[in-house]
Amino acid sequence: MSRWDALRTYSALPSSVGYGFLLVTLVGRIPATMGQLGSLLLVSGATGSLALGGATASVYALGQAAGGPLVGRAADRRGHRPTGLVSALLHAASLVALVVFVQGDAPVYATLTAAAAAGFSVPQVGPLSRARWTALVHRRRLTAGRFPVAMSFEGTSDEFAFVLGPALVGVIAAVASPRTAVLAAVALTLTVCVAFAIHPTAGLVSSQKDDADTHDKTVPPVRGLPILLLAAGLVGLGCYFGSIQAAVTWRAVDAGAAGAAGLVYAVLGLSSAIAGVLVPMLPASFTLARRFQAGFLLLALLSVPLVLIGGLGAGGLWVLGLLIVLPGIPIAPILVTAYTLAETTVPVRKISWVMTVLTSAVVIGYAIGALVSGSLADRYGPLPAFLTGLGAAALGSAVATMGRHRLAPLSPGAVPMTAGHGIQ
Structure with missing residues (x-):
């Protein structure tokens, strides 16, 4: 399958669930x-x-x-x-x-x-x-x-x-x-x-109260360590979000255009969304564990220009808007990879829980990043806030690197199917 053919597989999604x-x-x-x-x-x-x-x-x-x-x-x-x-x-x-x-x-x-x-x-x-x-x-x-x-x-x-x-x-x-x-x-x-x-x-x-296999010993156990690794990495990603948003907000307020902070930060989301659409084009040889690691490494690398220019106050807000496009590129691929790996860590009857755990990890990281970076920016200006974001990306890189061998065996669809009901 060519990379463009992989992208066309989006057209198969409505046939499974409907456009609604x-x-x-x-x-x-x-x-x-x-x-x-x-x-x-x-x-x-x-x-x-x-x-x-x-x-x-x-x-x-x-x-x-x-x-x-x-x-x-x-x-x-x-x-x-x-x-x-x-x-x-x-x-x-x-x-x-x-x-x-x-x-x-x-x-x-x-x-x-x-x-x-x-x-x-x-x-x-x-x-x-x-x-x-x-x-x-x-x-x-x-x-x-x-x-x-x-x-x-x-x-x-x-x-x-x-x-x-x-x-x-x-x-x-x-x-x-x-x-x-x-x-x-x-x-x-x-x-x-x-x-x-x-x-x-x-x-x-299906709910567990209706699941005949709730106490079946053949149901695979929860893989706790991979969940912990994925959650720790996403705490780092959330901390990155909160830190960069606080730093950009400081720059916007300092420039007398507080309302522009949301627009600049929105560029990060748009860049990430576009990159997310293109994830299926990545080759199958680029394994999920390696993607998780490479995503964080790329996030740290592509954040350096934003941190230096934004932290030192060089250029205007439009410069920040251009530079923030770069770190947006690996963000959605990191999230896509994390949730794809998460599918393999628990039996299907516990999948809702593990997905919400990862989402909460991002929220917790965001709260930490916003609090720490906001306090630092108020006292010392935007550079420490931007550096906190870079440190958060480095933390995610460290977690993904140390946990790569634990995540490597995981692949989509690896958890055996458990009993349940069809669409009701």
Whole structure:
């Protein structure tokens, strides 16, 4: 198969799940990328305190990191439909409560509690969508060779959501108000996220209470060390995101164009999304473990110009916009590779949990990177913040390099199929 033929395998995805699923899984992950910025703008705008707004966004992120794996485990145990519906309803209710508390001058603890609840209950559309693709492979409705293509679609969808979500919040907040932006996230949650939860593909991943093989000793065990390695690498990647965003924001504020920070950072997501589409063109001889390692090494290398120019304050924001294209290139391939490897680490009845664990690892890393780099930038300027991002890429490289031999035996479709039900 030529590399262009590999790219054409995207056309096989609708035949497995239908165009409706591709649409709801793409749009359904946008609300998850709106809440953090929306809560920051809502609280800081209403109170005039950027510190309180930042604290609200941080609590939201921590809630999301803690809640993700629990939502995934609930999806494995109870099924995607009930878990998805409960998660969407709780998330929407928490966001509405956040708006009510802020507008009603409620105590700070009430605002922070609502933000934590909203983050905790974020519908895990991306991870659960990946779990459904895995189930398709195990039910032989998608060949193992096409699974990486599905993960490329998922990675690209994530990047577009990370670009579109904050941009949508910014536009709505500017045209109407931050409150309207948060309520728009509520509307999307109650429509598209609910549509994802009840989509027929939800029946692909049977709940453990219905799984006759739950206690079957032939079911393969969870491969803990590979999960830990993948999660550690993605913590580094998340830390990179948070550090670079904080550094770019400092440069934008210093230049008197704070609103441009989101546009510059969005270039990173667009560059990554385009690279994600092209992942299927990589040769099969370039193994997944080597791709994971090479992705982080390339991320560190391609970040050097951005770190030097951005950190030393040379050039304007347009220069940052050009340089940030480079490190965007390996980001989606890293994510695609990590989630593809994750499919082999657990039996299919636990796949939702492991996918949410990796997503939470990125969120945790982001929170660490944003906190550390933001503090350093406030005290010493942008260079330490950019260097923190470079250090995070180096951390990911070290994890991927040390763990390469542990990850090398893993390949898509390696976990035997367990019993379950077809689409219901």
